[in-house]
Amino acid sequence: MQFNAQRIRVAQVMSTQLITCDISMTLQQAAVQMRKHDVSAVFIANENQEIIGIWTESDCRKIDFTATAYSAQPIIEFMSQPVLHISKCAPLSDVAAVYHQHHIRHLLVVDENDRPCGMISLSDVVRNQGLEHYLNFRLVDQSYDRNVPVLPATDGIDTVARYMHERQVNAVLVFNASLQQMGIITERDLLNVVASEHIQHSCWSLASWPLETVTKETSLYRAYQQLTDNHIRHLVVVNSDEKICGMLSLSHIITDIEVAYMTELEMALTQRNQALKASQKSLFLAKQIINASLDGVMITDCHGTIFQVNPAFTTLTGYTAHEVVGQTPSILSSGKHNQAFYDQMWASLRREHMWQGEIWNKKKTGEVYLEWLTIIEIKEPDDELLYAAIFSDITERKKAEKRIISLAYFDELTHLPNRRLFSDRLDMALSMAHRDKSKLAVMFLDLDHFKQINDTMGHNVGDVLLKQVAERLQKCVHEGDTLARLGGDEFTLLLTNVKDEEQLTTFANVLLSQLKAPFKLNGLDVSITTSIGAAVYPTDATDSHNLLKHADIAMYRSKELGRNAFHLYKPVMNTRSLERLALETHFKKALRTDAFELFYQPKININSNQIAGVEALIRWQCNELGAISPAQFIPIAESLGLIVELDLWVINRACQQVQLWIAQDIPFEHVAINISALHFSQGNLVLAIKNVLLQWQIPANRIEIEITESSFICSLSEAKSVLEELNELGIKIALDDFGTGFSALSYLTQLPINTLKIDASFIANIPEEYGNSQIVSAIIALAKSLHLGLVAEGVEQEKQLHFLKQLQCPVIQGYFFSEPLTAHECTAFIKQYNHPCI
DSSP states (O other), X not given: OOOOTTTOBHHHHOBOOOOEEETTOBHHHHHHHHHHHTOSEEEEEOTTSOEEEEEEGGGGGGOOTTSTTGGGSBGGGXXXXXOOEEETTSBHHHHHHHHHHHTOSEEEEEOXXXXXXXXXXXXXXXXXXXXXXXXXXXXXXXTOBSOOOEEETTSOHHHHHHHHHHHTOSEEEEEETTTTEEEEEEHHHHHHHHHHTOOOSSGGGGOBOSOOEEETTSBHHHHHHHHHHHTOSEEEEEOTTOOEEEEEEHXXXXXXXXXXXXXXXXXXXXXXXXXXXXXXXXXXXXXXXXXXXXXXXXXXXXXXXXXXXXXXXXXXXXXXXXXXXXXXXXXGBOSOSOHHHHHHHHHXXXXXXXXXXXEEEEOTTSOEEEEEEEEEEEEOTTSOEEEEEEEEEOHHHHHHHHHHHHHHHBOTXXXXXXXXXXXXXXXXXXXXXXXXXXXXXXXXXXXXXXXHHHHHHOHHHHHHHHXXXXXXXXXXXXXXXXXXXXXTTEEEEEEEEEXXXXXXXXXXXXXXXXTTSOEEETTEEEOOOEEEEEEEETTTOSSHHHHHHHHHHHHHHHHHTTSSOEEEOOHHHHHHHHHHHHHHHHHHHHHHHTOEEEEEEEEEETTTTEEEEEEEEEEEEEXXXXXXXXXHHHHHHHHTXXXXXXXXXXXXXXXXXXXXXXXXXXXXXXXXXXXXTTHHXXXXXXXXXXHHHHHHTOOGGGEEEEEOGGGTSSOHHHHHHHHHHHHHHTOEEEEEEETSXXXXXXXXXXXXXXXXXXXXXXXXXXXXXXXXXXXXXXXXXXXXXXXXXXXXXXXXXXXXXXXXXXXXXXXXXSXXXXXXXXXXXXXXXXXXXXXXXX
């Protein structure tokens, strides 16, 4: 809370309406004057018009209303004195202090000649303090009077006045039993009685009703507005049941504000005292600070004679105080500056009264060092000039600045130019190419599968690889060209004096060859390839932004077509890049809006001719793009880092369907769910499946997880741990696309795999193609010898089915029996399936 009392003066707030009466005036006449002018106080003046007293509404409580002709008594007998006054030039803070000290509500205001010129009340003060914010944060419940006197309506006015005087209250409630009503009588009502000279037999005739009420939860600001709007000074406080709890008066609000005001005033005075104490210590502290400063300080007189130095001076120069006091600063001269330098320094010092800059000086040992020096001219009260020199050794800082400049333009890891320096050189090269009408090219290089190196061998090893790659690429760069690292595993090349595309292709092949040889990492030979794209000025773009963008697009085309390749930018690539961007945007929206659907393809046990389970297959029908193949959107999910979220969506929907089929008593055995290899390193697969099983309350043996060999090719131990936890839950594990990857038969004995799935690419050409037929026969024999389950997928023709049956492959999946079906269609298929044994 901030008050304006220090800035506002009494004259800006006071009321210039000063109501006075002479000493002969009666109480009744004074009361009439107060009612006429709508004031709460009058001042009493003597024969010389000197104010000698004050009479307020609260003084009405002192009157004995039973006395004969009480209202005819002279006011001089009831006035309060002496009258406290304040200058109209005084700040409001002084007014509040007087109120607080003397427990009064009115002050006489006097001018510069001590003549009365107005009156100021506490209400005038608080209305000018900008207290709305403060009152909004205060509740009625914090300020009202809970001890409310209630008198019977039959009591006389004298009883009410006597009660108010004895209890020092400015209002009472009166209860009318016959009307079952509560009313209120205030000091102002007593004033009205005095003014009218009429004594009612019961006090009820003076009471105001019905009551103006306010709840305890109302803010004081709202209550203050209610009092002001209704021109009253009291509100009855009620609870939520409209039961009377107490009374809130304007004086309560004023007291609340006064306490807050005085608290802040006391704080301000405390701060002033603290400031005075601080100033008393300033000289002592200044000396201590100078002595404790890490900067050297040297003070000389107007003739340049040193008379004081601090300990840091000795630390930095090697000279002690007694060695330099009485000497001149030339004792530190390094000899590296000529006289013109010093003349210019002193001329600037006399003109600006300060000089700042770098200067070479010499230590006691003879070592020359660079310092940052500030010389300040100080004029003492007796007009004597002093000079204070403050300096620090910046030799190391200068070395650091050179390093910072290096970091600003060079990659800290490889020491190659960074993005900023590359952009500067590219802009300069473009200007020269435009002037000379020559060509230049930008190449974008991105290491293939670099993330796997980081994830499996650690980021430190990844950094070593990046440095070795940079060294190899640097050997291929010609003079005048620039190799830069933009970040991560991305490198760029600026090639000037480009003649034709054949030159670029040849150079790109050199780069690809340079990286073919294995890299030595932690004692292991690790091979890595790179994808390269290039864009040519002015054919593909005429500015740096689009050249880099098009080279990047061409690089991604190399990745799409198998990696370890080079492609020049073609305009059609930009279209393809935009299509990919659109696909990414729609994919994010589809995942957010639940736009995917699960289809189910049955698996048939050809021995029992029964459903041996179904495989859940995700499908996406985009409203804008039409049907999108999983082969298109699953790589998108992986590149966007959303594949785990997509997996979790499939797991949840599949388990929901399992619960439904169990409830409908549908004989389906289990549902197979494909899991991305990235889920093993990017998510907690076991916890996710546990949670879904618990959510849908289904047995674990109704779920089969299908994985590919890429799930464990990078980290066998990590994959083994995850698969073993799933196996312990009762989840079945199937190895999908068996034989198409980097198959190592040892995996089959080390991992808890239950089923092998023969990839459809082998099934497509059986039995005609001898090689594929032999591979299928070998896989079936291998599975039988290891007691593993077996599924042949992609079966579409009867001859394929008969061949597999001859080899005793038990489970078949493919279009021969059924295409992938919606959940509803699959339910009907399972119910109706009743083929004879084949």
